[in-house]
Amino acid sequence: MKTIVKRTLAAAGLVAALASPALASGNAGGPQLDKQSWSWTGLFGGYSEKQLKNGFEVYRQVCANCHPLKHLYYRDLLKIGYTETEVKDIAARYQVKDGPDDNGEMFDRPATPADHFVGPFANDKIAAMINGGAVPPDLSLMTKARKQGPDYVYNLLHGFASDAPGQPAEWWLKQQEKHGLDATFPETKYFNDFFPGYAISMPPQLREGAVTLPNGKEPSVDEMARDVVTFLNWAAEPELESRKTMGLLTLLYLGVLTTLLFGLKKYIWRNVHH
Ligand code: HEC
Numbered sequence: 001m002k003t004i005v006k007r008t009l010a011a012a013g014l015v016a017a018l019a020s021p022a023l024a025s026g027n028a029g030g031p032q033l034d035k036q037s038w039s040w041t042g043l044f045g046g047y048s049e050k051q052l053k054n055g056f057e058v059y060r061q062v063c064a065n066c067h068p069l070k071h072l073y074y075r076d077l078l079k080i081g082y083t084e085t086e087v088k089d090i091a092a093r094y095q096v097k098d099g100p101d102d103n104g105e106m107f108d109r110p111a112t113p114a115d116h117f118v119g120p121f122a123n124d125k126i127a128a129m130i131n132g133g134a135v136p137p138d139l140s141l142m143t144k145a146r147k148q149g150p151d152y153v154y155n156l157l158h159g160f161a162s163d164a165p166g167q168p169a170e171w172w173l174k175q176q177e178k179h180g181l182d183a184t185f186p187e188t189k190y191f192n193d194f195f196p197g198y199a200i201s202m203p204p205q206l207r208e209g210a211v212t213l214p215n216g217k218e219p220s221v222d223e224m225a226r227d228v229v230t231f232l233n234w235a236a237e238p239e240l241e242s243r244k245t246m247g248l249l250t251l252l253y254l255g256v257l258t259t260l261l262f263g264l265k266k267y268i269w270r271n272v273h274h
Pocket residue numbers: 058059062063064065066067131134135136137142146153156157195199200201202203205206228
């Protein structure tokens with residue numbers, strides 16, 4: 001029995017070891033992900049409301065033009081420091097289908113804090129038509145869905161070779177050589193170092209001036225990438241901070257309990273001599 005368990009574990013380890021270098025970055029032979037240190041990692045890690053709000057602005061002003069984030073409700077924004085009035089105002093900028101009304105008709109109304117985030121396209125067919133055949137995926141769980149998700153999305157946003165779709169032949173030949181590719185580059189796609197297969201339907205997104213914060217500041221490209229990844233990671237797991245607090249309280253509780261039991265044991269055995 002023991003040998004079977006051992007062999008299974010060894011085999012699983014081998015598979016993991018073989019699979020991980022290939023998955024670590026989307027492209028075999030391509031560049032490795034540039035790993036970042038994120039605020040939420042580690043036992044005491046967490047989020048800063050300022051960064052989450054800035055990240056939300058990047059999502060709202062840029063990514064939301066194509067990507068839904070449908071797991072979130074507008075009222076979730078209360079958790080990152082927006083006031084009730086601000087959340088109402090943010091929600092009211094979007095229209096949701098409701099009904100049927102008394103005449104049996106569907107109608108549009110402004111969204112409220114109780115609504116899910118409204119996506120940019122009425123359906124996937126329209127989304128694909130507008131985006132060169134590819135549907136921009138929902139970003140709610142993106143940082144969890146991809147291996148090393150936060151680092152991957154961060155690198156992807158930085159990984160565009162140029163703004164032009166269908167790279168010039170000469171340039172593309174160099175890339176082919178560098179990355180050992182043998183296909184022609186699709187005319188409607190953009191070269192991205194980190195997207196599996198290098199050809200992505202998403203145009204480059206972050207450039208200076210793409211986002212203006214409520215205080216009038218324009219964050220740098222790197223700040224935008226970092227903040228939006230932080231916001232998306234929070235969106236994928238809004239309970240992370242309270243889960244960590246519970247974990248710490250549990251440790252504290254166990255610590256106190258151990259001390260008490262130790263004291264009790266000493267007390268009970270105090271008159272017993274060896
Ligand atoms: C103009 C539309 C558009 C905008 C704006 C946009 N994207 Fe995309 N995005 C796409 C499309 C289309 C795809 C699908 C790409 C494909 O499959 O080739 C995509 C795919 C992605 C993916 C998935 C990559 C994968 O591994 O499958 C991520 C992550 C992503 N976008 C992040 C973002 C972020 C973050 C922003 C905002 C900073 C953003 N996008 C803005 C169109 C857009």
